[in-house]
Amino acid sequence: MNHMDQTKLQTLKGFRDFLPQEARKRQYAIAKIVEVFEYYGFDPLETPTLEYQGVLLGKYGAEADKLVFKFEDEGGRKVALRYDQTVPVARVLAQYGQELPMPFKRYQIQSAFRAEKPQKGRFREFLQCDIDIVGANPPLPDAEILAVLFNVYQNLGVKNFKIKINDRKDLFALLAKAGVPKDKELRATQIIDKLDKAGDEKVRAMLSQATNPDVASSVLKLLSNNPTPSPELEAISGKAFKLGVPEDCLTFSPYLARGLDYYTGLIMEGVIDGYEGGSVFGGGRFDQLIGQLSGGKVDLPAVGVSIGIDRTVAALDSLKLLPESKTAAQVLVTIFDSELADASLALATTLRDNGLKVELYPSLSTKLDKQLKFADKKGIPFVLIIGAKEAQTKTATLKNMASGDQQTLPLDKLADVIKS
Amino acid sequence: MNHMDQTKLQTLKGFRDFLPQEARKRQYAIAKIVEVFEYYGFDPLETPTLEYQGVLLGKYGAEADKLVFKFEDEGGRKVALRYDQTVPVARVLAQYGQELPMPFKRYQIQSAFRAEKPQKGRFREFLQCDIDIVGANPPLPDAEILAVLFNVYQNLGVKNFKIKINDRKDLFALLAKAGVPKDKELRATQIIDKLDKAGDEKVRAMLSQATNPDVASSVLKLLSNNPTPSPELEAISGKAFKLGVPEDCLTFSPYLARGLDYYTGLIMEGVIDGYEGGSVFGGGRFDQLIGQLSGGKVDLPAVGVSIGIDRTVAALDSLKLLPESKTAAQVLVTIFDSELADASLALATTLRDNGLKVELYPSLSTKLDKQLKFADKKGIPFVLIIGAKEAQTKTATLKNMASGDQQTLPLDKLADVIKS
Numbered sequence: 001m002n003h004m005d006q007t008k009l010q011t012l013k014g015f016r017d018f019l020p021q022e023a024r025k026r027q028y029a030i031a032k033i034v035e036v037f038e039y040y041g042f043d044p045l046e047t048p049t050l051e052y053q054g055v056l057l058g059k060y061g062a063e064a065d066k067l068v069f070k071f072e073d074e075g076g077r078k079v080a081l082r083y084d085q086t087v088p089v090a091r092v093l094a095q096y097g098q099e100l101p102m103p104f105k106r107y108q109i110q111s112a113f114r115a116e117k118p119q120k121g122r123f124r125e126f127l128q129c130d131i132d133i134v135g136a137n138p139p140l141p142d143a144e145i146l147a148v149l150f151n152v153y154q155n156l157g158v159k160n161f162k163i164k165i166n167d168r169k170d171l172f173a174l175l176a177k178a179g180v181p182k183d184k185e186l187r188a189t190q191i192i193d194k195l196d197k198a199g200d201e202k203v204r205a206m207l208s209q210a211t212n213p214d215v216a217s218s219v220l221k222l223l224s225n226n227p228t229p230s231p232e233l234e235a236i237s238g239k240a241f242k243l244g245v246p247e248d249c250l251t252f253s254p255y256l257a258r259g260l261d262y263y264t265g266l267i268m269e270g271v272i273d274g275y276e277g278g279s280v281f282g283g284g285r286f287d288q289l290i291g292q293l294s295g296g297k298v299d300l301p302a303v304g305v306s307i308g309i310d311r312t313v314a315a316l317d318s319l320k321l322l323p324e325s326k327t328a329a330q331v332l333v334t335i336f337d338s339e340l341a342d343a344s345l346a347l348a349t350t351l352r353d354n355g356l357k358v359e360l361y362p363s364l365s366t367k368l369d370k371q372l373k374f375a376d377k378k379g380i381p382f383v384l385i386i387g388a389k390e391a392q393t394k395t396a397t398l399k400n401m402a403s404g405d406q407q408t409l410p411l412d413k414l415a416d417v418i419k420s
Numbered sequence: 421m422n423h424m425d426q427t428k429l430q431t432l433k434g435f436r437d438f439l440p441q442e443a444r445k446r447q448y449a450i451a452k453i454v455e456v457f458e459y460y461g462f463d464p465l466e467t468p469t470l471e472y473q474g475v476l477l478g479k480y481g482a483e484a485d486k487l488v489f490k491f492e493d494e495g496g497r498k499v500a501l502r503y504d505q506t507v508p509v510a511r512v513l514a515q516y517g518q519e520l521p522m523p524f525k526r527y528q529i530q531s532a533f534r535a536e537k538p539q540k541g542r543f544r545e546f547l548q549c550d551i552d553i554v555g556a557n558p559p560l561p562d563a564e565i566l567a568v569l570f571n572v573y574q575n576l577g578v579k580n581f582k583i584k585i586n587d588r589k590d591l592f593a594l595l596a597k598a599g600v601p602k603d604k605e606l607r608a609t610q611i612i613d614k615l616d617k618a619g620d621e622k623v624r625a626m627l628s629q630a631t632n633p634d635v636a637s638s639v640l641k642l643l644s645n646n647p648t649p650s651p652e653l654e655a656i657s658g659k660a661f662k663l664g665v666p667e668d669c670l671t672f673s674p675y676l677a678r679g680l681d682y683y684t685g686l687i688m689e690g691v692i693d694g695y696e697g698g699s700v701f702g703g704g705r706f707d708q709l710i711g712q713l714s715g716g717k718v719d720l721p722a723v724g725v726s727i728g729i730d731r732t733v734a735a736l737d738s739l740k741l742l743p744e745s746k747t748a749a750q751v752l753v754t755i756f757d758s759e760l761a762d763a764s765l766a767l768a769t770t771l772r773d774n775g776l777k778v779e780l781y782p783s784l785s786t787k788l789d790k791q792l793k794f795a796d797k798k799g800i801p802f803v804l805i806i807g808a809k810e811a812q813t814k815t816a817t818l819k820n821m822a823s824g825d826q827q828t829l830p831l832d833k834l835a836d837v838i839k840s
Contacts (some may be wrong), residue, residue, distance in 0.1 A: 009514045009717065012470055012499060017512055019519070020463035020526060027464060039772050041749035041779025043440035044447060048545055049469065049531060050432055071491030074535050079432060092437055094429045099439070101798040103782050106440060111469060115494050125468055133782050140755070141782035242765040244773075297429065329461035335560070345662040352459050353664075359461030362523050362553050362561035378521040
């Protein structure tokens with residue numbers, strides 16, 4: 001038959017397998033996140049992995065376009081892999097128009113693909129988890145997004161986390177006042193975004209290079225004058241508090257700039273105390289993007305956020321907030337031998353009917369010792385054994401894999417003991 | 421800015437958007453299916469969308485290889501999109517080897533991509549939902565797969581459905597006895613698979629063409645002699661009954677052949693009474709495939725099934741077994757005007773704390789009439805209004821959108837009334 005090139009039995013660089021234990025962690029986090037989305041009236045949307053290149057290219061900027069995975073299919077169509085979930089949602093809004101209720105709220109959790117140089121924490125396929133409210137102006141939708149985020153991390157068990165907020169308009173006004181020319185505005189915001197990490201002097205040097213030393217000084221002086229939140233930001237925060245966000249969760253961060261060009265108002269970023277891997281979500285208001293993306297077919301204000309699943313799971317892991325179990329199975333029902341197997345099958349069935357997650361060892365002729373090792377390796381906390389004696393007395397022996405304790409119990413008591 | 425080609429604001433042929441209502445149906449079905457998988461000790465596995473072409477090509481047959489989406493990435497790597505979930509799992513088994521517990525049970529729910537001619541019910545991107553038990557011989561894992569399938573459709577509310585089963589080895593033995601040459605064996609099984617739909621005479625003609633008229637007569641004669649299930653099939657059924665599968669759910673179908681070449685033992689197919697769209701799942705035992713796929717690196721027996729999500733959702737839809745709600749939101753809290761808004765925000769927050777899924781209308785200045793139309797279009801069953809009078813008396817007016825009934829209730833009674 002066909003022989004595979006041995007050297008190729010591997011994943012592509014920047015792409016990942018999620019083996020069961022890791023996949024379970026991600027599914028746990030996603031389920032908790034989606035639960036909150038639904039409490040806030042967000043419904044799911046799914047778009048295809050492949051789109052016409054014409055839909056995606058020319059929207060993200062020239063540098064990003066280089067990172068889009070693109071090819072010609074067998075039918076000669078120029079196609080591309082999903083790069084984010086914002087352009088596809090703009091296409092959906094343009095394509096289905098009046099069919100969709102407006103304001104339109106959706107969540108979307110799908111892979112995005114970027115041909116970036118793989119490095120620590122940066123992958124070529126990664127899961128994006130976005131919510132957006134389209135077709136409504138501040139402050140209410142912006143405040144709802146903040147409330148969703150607070151509740152998402154509450155639901156995940158994260159106690160100490162902050163949402164940094166700022167208003168892009170204020171930042172632009174400050175830059176204009178300092179004399180930054182319009183065409184250097186985005187470059188200057190990106191430099192200011194580094195103030196926290198790089199410090200004043202480095203930022204001064206970068207700003208000087210991008211503009212000139214006088215303008216750089218002027219920017220830093222204005223920033224050091226303790227800017228206050230804009231009335232719009234105050235209104236958004238006020239509504240967020242009414243929606244249950246605690247005051248100390250929102251932090252006004254006048255240096256916060258966010259990397260993406262398209263934000264027009266509120267910008268936000270989430271940081272978890274005790275997790276050093278960077279912000280776990282980022283987003284903001286983008287009132288012009290959908291109009292641009294749809295070629296003017298629909299022109300709608302929007303606000304949204306993208307939750308980083310990789311970082312959020314890493315943070316939960318480091319804070320020990322993920323379920324410890326390596327498998328869904330709560331108990332392994334072993335098979336003593338082929339003659340006694342049916343008693344094990346009946347027991348597995350009864351336990352499942354009683355709401356337990358049961359793995360049945362799928363072989364009639366494997367030594368018990370090997371079955372116990374299997375339970376240990378898979379991380380199944382309990383093991384049940386029905387040997388000849390147990391079969392005669394309608395009992396089973398329950399072994400706690402962590403403590404090694406064993407007890408022989410009547411069949412009808414087992415479910416309760418395992419559950420407790 | 422960039423202008424998009426208007427003609428391209430559409431999905432590629434054979435690819436689909438799932439707007440919220442449709443996406444919710446699919447997620448409902450998937451959640452019910454996964455729930456059962458976990459009761460049987462299956463854990464999730466995820467593999468990348470892109471693989472080296474060398475991993476995928478040469479495994480499915482020459483015709484199928486033509487349908488693999490393939491291209492060269494910017495780094496000159498020959499890559500391909502996931503075509504199924506069996507070859508990737510074979511790679512995982514070869515790549516991670518001893519890390520994985522064996523027998524290995526996993527479920528996997530991801531998109532597969534095939535460049536087929538789009539037609540009714542056939543798509544170029546579709547969701548596959550597979551379970552497999554690798555590394556164990558019949559009858560136990562085969563019986564477990566049957567038990568999972570029975571319980572999956574029970575959990576989805578499907579009362580009348582059957583699992584057709586057969587043994588590929590019996591079919592091959594019958595063909596050999598009838599004089600079908602070895603190299604015509606797979607072609608003959610594909611023809612026999614059509615007996616139910618095409619009838620005796622058409623099948624006779626096709627078999628005659630594939631072999632000769634004598635052999636064709638001989639095959640049909642042997643099939644009409646009421647073949648009985650093999651001892652292996654009897655053993656599998658017997659264990660499935662012990663695992664709670666009702667006797668009338670399993671139907672021995674001596675003509676069942678399944679299209680795929682690689683089955684070596686049990687083959688199975690699920691049909692739902694009252695749904696004419698074809699089988700909703702199909703699978704079987706494939707004891708040689710993983711050895712072949714992994715280039716001999718791992719050689720393991722396996723049995724599994726692929727549940728067709730598209731067909732299963734279509735069947736549930738036609739049997740009215742899907743939740744009727746168009747949105748997760750149970751109630752829309754309207755905003756009467758900007759002065760009264762905070763009362764609505766507080767109410768939305770309280771209701772969410774009480775476990776209700778609440779949509780808050782995200783605008784401070786939209787006419788109430790338009791907000792009600794929005795609730796109607798989105799399918800939200802209840803609407804709450806706090807006007808000046810309600811705000812004064814700490815009440816809200818609850819409108820049932822289906823009946824049009826309205827009642828004004830104290831704020832602390834609302835959650836219970838909506839829940840009931």
